[in-house]
Structure formats: C-alpha cells, structure tokens
Amino acid sequence: MSAYVIDSALFRDQFSTAATRSIFSDEQTVQKWLDVEAALARVQARLGIIPQQAADEIQAKARVELIDLAELKQEMDRTSHPIVPLLRAMKKVCDGDTGEFIHWGATTQDIVDTGTILQVKEALEQIENNYRRAQAHVIALAERHRDQTMAGRSHGQQALPITFGFKAAVWAAEIGRNLERLRQMKERVLVGQFSGAVGTLAALGEQGIAVQEALFRELGLACPEICWHVARDGMAELACVLAICTSTAGKIAHEIYSLQKTETAELEEPFTMGKVGSSTMPHKRNPPACEGIVAISRVVRSTVALGLEGMMAEHERDKIVLQTEREFVARLCCMADAAFAKLAYVTAGLTVRGNNMERNLSVQKGLLLSEAVMMKLGDHLGRQEAHELVYEICMDVFEQGGTFKDGLLANPTIARHLKPEDIDRMLDPQAYTGAAGTFVDRVVASHRGVAT
The missing domain is CATH 1.10.40.30 (Fumarase/aspartase (C-terminal domain))
Incomplete structure (x- = not known):
C-alpha cells in the first residue's frame, strides 16, 4: 500500500507522469547532488583550488549507481543529515585521498538547493512542453470552430450567442499569458545556490566569487546576486505560477465537464470503447479526465500556502524551510505536469457537437x-x-x-x-455574434507561432 497517490502503482498516472516521477526520484535527487559536487570540483581544479587529479576522480565517481542508497538512507537516519553521509560514501569510492577534496567550501544547503533547482529546471521543461501541446490543440479548436454558433452563458444561464471558436480562443489567450509567466518566472527561479555556511563564501576567501560564477555557468543556472538560503521567494513564486497555470487547466476542464452534461451535450472529452462510466449504470459516459484535471488544480492551489510559509525563514539558515519544500516541490511539479498532459489529451480529442449547440440556441424560444x-x-x-x-x-x-x-x-x-x-x-443567432470571429483570428495569429 502506498501512502501517497504519486507513489501508488495504481493511481500514480492520474496525478503525475513517468517523466516527472523520474526527475524527482531518489536516484535523480542523489544524482543531482553529485552533479553539483562534480561541477564544483571541476571548477575548483581549473582555478587551482584543488588538485586536477582529485577533480577527475570525483567526476568519474559522481554516479548514483556507485552509491548504496539503502546504506545512505541508514546513515541519513543515524546522522540526521542528508549530505554528510553522501560525502562519506563518495570518499569510500574515490581512489586514495581524492575524496577529501569534495564539497570544498560548500555547505549542505548549497548542494541541496542547487540540486533541487536542477530538478525543477528539468521538470519545467517537461511541464512547459505539455502546456504548449495543449495550447496548440486549443488554438486548432478555435480556428476550426471559428463560426460554430453556440449559446454564451453568464451566471450559469444562457446570455447571448457566441461561437465555440471564441470560447476556445479565450482559453488559448489565457494559456499564452501563463506561458509568458512561466518564462519570466524561470529567470528568477532557475538560480543556483553556492554561498557557504552563512552566505558569505568566507571559506574560499578571494576566490569565492569566481568559483560561484564559474559553477553556475557549468550547471547552466543563473548566478544569484546574493545568497538565497533564507530568501525563498523564488520557491514561493514557483508554487504561485504553477497554481495559476493549473487553475487555467482546471477551469477549461470544468467548462468541458459542464458542457458534457446530458441536458447540454455540446462537448465531450475523448471516448473510446472500453471506457466505463459506472459499475452499475452501463449507459454512463463520464468525463474522468476532466474531473482529474479539476481535482489536481485544487491540490496544486493548496501548495501556494506552503510556498508562502517558506518565506518565513529565520536568520541566515533554516532547515524548517527545506523540510517543507521537500514535501511539496516534487508533488507540485508532478501534479502540474499531469494536469497539462491530461489537458493536451482532452483538447486533442475533444468532441464538439455542433448540432447540439445549434439545438440549444432555441431552448429559450428566441x-x-x-x-x-x-x-x-x-x-x-x-x-x-x-x-x-x-x-x-x-x-x-x-x-x-x-x-x-x-x-x-x-x-x-x-x-x-x-x-x-x-x-x-x-432573432437569428448566427447574425448576432459580434466580433467573435475577429477576436478568434487575432488570438490565432498572436499565439500560433509560439504554441509548438
């Protein structure tokens, strides 16, 4: 039995994807720590701080498959520390005394934070790819159904005619703004951490800044203007932006869910024979994918509070924050990716029932x-x-x-x-859709080139 759905062999694909689970697996977490340590050794050897031989050996042995994870876990439990047991394990596998030069001038949080950011970077690439796929499908829906008249609704009631293309274009534009939020956020979030015990790089003296700048060039991360050990606004922004993005996905899914109701029947999420709606009512064609997206969006929004709580850190270091982030960052990314993968699936195969849209235009008899x-x-x-x-x-x-x-x-x-x-x-609905078509054309022209 699994304690959480992402770890469940039965339910994990409803709340995560194989790609994001792999990114945040124990193996990849340890490998990212090793990647940071290896990059640090390479940089310090080039700067003459540690022997080149030591850096070469550290690089060669910084592979998770050489680490006994069960033994590492036992040592983490015994020491109540994540990185010291890893450094001891590396010393064992490195030849001679080369293992003595690993982690030179670093502190644990440097390695943990930077490793997490490397994982987040990979996850955001996966997340953004799925979100762009969804946007491309939504843009195609907008263009294909540009002139398909349907009832526009306000306060849950029929209001005025619109087109389904117009509705889809509203979705596409919102996704486009979210993709811009993701791009802007990455500039602030994908920033490395290497500052030493209290952020001053004192252990490396005059070479500290040079090591820091070279390390993050090596890792492909931005260099911070000052340490962010207790400045967790970046992680809070990650939670907030992904919550906004998944809320858009949830809103679209809920709209499809609503318009799939029997009495309306204007849209339907993809259906294939074998998909069962009920254990007792054989006729049911439920929208489980849309329901899953809405559920995920609710869970993701709950992480925003945790992200904001993390900003309340103390003095120059605070492990409470790290422990909180360890619980929600992987979950946040896994669920966001699942939401966007599901949205891409739903929008790619969405059934648009134009006949029912036309039928519903006359429900109120003019x-x-x-x-x-x-x-x-x-x-x-x-x-x-x-x-x-x-x-x-x-x-x-x-x-x-x-x-x-x-x-x-x-x-x-x-x-x-x-x-x-x-x-x-x-009283002709087709003659009263205003500039709906023009707005569709505007959105398609604006976003098609970037939705790839």
Missing part, C-alpha cells in the same frame, strides 16, 4: 436575442424604455410560454416600429 431587439428598438424609444418594454415581454414569455417572436408581434408599440421580417433577422 429569448437569447433579447438584447438585439432591445438595441434596435432603442433607436426609436430610447434604450431604457426599450429595455423595460422588452423585459416585460420576456418575463411574460418565460412564465406563460409561447415564443419571443409571438410576444413581440403581439405588442402594439413594437409593431409600430419593427416589421416581422426585421424581428426574424434580429
């Missing part, structure tokens, strides 16, 4: 076009008087039945100003 009538009548009566008159007719139709057209024709004031053929034109 009331959907009340604004069109009011605005035209306003030319003759003034807007407010027209609103009052059309309102009374609409409420009567709503309560008593009949059609909006009949109600309009029966009113002598309206009959004096509007001809039956004018009313027919005004």
Whole structure:
C-alpha cells in the first residue's frame, strides 16, 4: 500500500507522469547532488583550488549507481543529515585521498538547493512542453470552430450567442499569458545556490566569487546576486505560477465537464470503447479526465500556502524551510505536469457537437436575442424604455410560454416600429455574434507561432 497517490502503482498516472516521477526520484535527487559536487570540483581544479587529479576522480565517481542508497538512507537516519553521509560514501569510492577534496567550501544547503533547482529546471521543461501541446490543440479548436454558433452563458444561464471558436480562443489567450509567466518566472527561479555556511563564501576567501560564477555557468543556472538560503521567494513564486497555470487547466476542464452534461451535450472529452462510466449504470459516459484535471488544480492551489510559509525563514539558515519544500516541490511539479498532459489529451480529442449547440440556441424560444431587439428598438424609444418594454415581454414569455417572436408581434408599440421580417433577422443567432470571429483570428495569429 502506498501512502501517497504519486507513489501508488495504481493511481500514480492520474496525478503525475513517468517523466516527472523520474526527475524527482531518489536516484535523480542523489544524482543531482553529485552533479553539483562534480561541477564544483571541476571548477575548483581549473582555478587551482584543488588538485586536477582529485577533480577527475570525483567526476568519474559522481554516479548514483556507485552509491548504496539503502546504506545512505541508514546513515541519513543515524546522522540526521542528508549530505554528510553522501560525502562519506563518495570518499569510500574515490581512489586514495581524492575524496577529501569534495564539497570544498560548500555547505549542505548549497548542494541541496542547487540540486533541487536542477530538478525543477528539468521538470519545467517537461511541464512547459505539455502546456504548449495543449495550447496548440486549443488554438486548432478555435480556428476550426471559428463560426460554430453556440449559446454564451453568464451566471450559469444562457446570455447571448457566441461561437465555440471564441470560447476556445479565450482559453488559448489565457494559456499564452501563463506561458509568458512561466518564462519570466524561470529567470528568477532557475538560480543556483553556492554561498557557504552563512552566505558569505568566507571559506574560499578571494576566490569565492569566481568559483560561484564559474559553477553556475557549468550547471547552466543563473548566478544569484546574493545568497538565497533564507530568501525563498523564488520557491514561493514557483508554487504561485504553477497554481495559476493549473487553475487555467482546471477551469477549461470544468467548462468541458459542464458542457458534457446530458441536458447540454455540446462537448465531450475523448471516448473510446472500453471506457466505463459506472459499475452499475452501463449507459454512463463520464468525463474522468476532466474531473482529474479539476481535482489536481485544487491540490496544486493548496501548495501556494506552503510556498508562502517558506518565506518565513529565520536568520541566515533554516532547515524548517527545506523540510517543507521537500514535501511539496516534487508533488507540485508532478501534479502540474499531469494536469497539462491530461489537458493536451482532452483538447486533442475533444468532441464538439455542433448540432447540439445549434439545438440549444432555441431552448429559450428566441429569448437569447433579447438584447438585439432591445438595441434596435432603442433607436426609436430610447434604450431604457426599450429595455423595460422588452423585459416585460420576456418575463411574460418565460412564465406563460409561447415564443419571443409571438410576444413581440403581439405588442402594439413594437409593431409600430419593427416589421416581422426585421424581428426574424434580429432573432437569428448566427447574425448576432459580434466580433467573435475577429477576436478568434487575432488570438490565432498572436499565439500560433509560439504554441509548438
């Protein structure tokens, strides 16, 4: 039995992906620590701080497969420390006294923080790729269904006609803004940590800054202007931005979920034979992928509080923060990637039921076009008087039945100003989608080139 869904052989693919699980596995966590130590040794050898022979040996032996992880775990439990047992293990596998030169001038948090950032960097590449895939599918939906008229809804009620392409374009534009947030965030988050015990690099004297700058060039990370041992705003921003991004995914999924309801039936997430909706009702075609995305978005939003709590660190070092981040950073990235992979799947195979969209346009027997009538009548009566008159007719139709057209024709004031053929034109949903198509074209042109 697994204590958490990401570790469950049964449920893990609903809440994570194989790629992100691998990135945050124990093996990769230790390997990232070793990668930092090896890069540090290479840089220090070039600067003449440690012997080249030692750096070569450290580089050759900085491989997780050479470390007994079970023994490492026992030592971590015994010492209550993550890196000292690793340094001892490395000393064992390195020839001669070369292992004495590993971790020169570093502190544990330098290695742990930088290792985590290397993992986050890989995870963000995976996450962004899946998000871009989803955006490309949504843009394709917007373009394909540019002129597919459907009911626009506000407050859960039919409001005015829109097109499905317009709805999808709103999604695509929001995803585009989120991708820009991810890009901007990476400039602040993908920053290495190498500052020594309290952030001053005192152990390396005058060479400290040179080592720091060369180390992060080696690792492909930005160099901080000052240590961030207790400045965890970067990790808090990671949580906040991924929460925003997954909330967009959750909103889109919930919209599809809502429009898949039997009485509406305008959209449906991908269905293949064998997909079962119920153990007792064979007819059910449920939206489990969309439900999963919405659920994940809720869990991801819960990590924001933990990210912000991490900013409340003390003095120059604080392990409480590291312990908190160890619990949620991997979970955050795994779930975000799962949400975007699922969204890409749903939007790639989304069924758009245009016939049902057309059918639902007439559910209110013409009331959907009340604004069109009011605005035209306003030319003759003034807007407010027209609103009052059309309102009374609409409420009567709503309560008593009949059609909006009949109600309009029966009113002598309206009959004096509007001809039956004018009313027919005004009650045509396809003729009252405004600039929906233009907005779709604008979004497609703006985002297609970057959604790759």
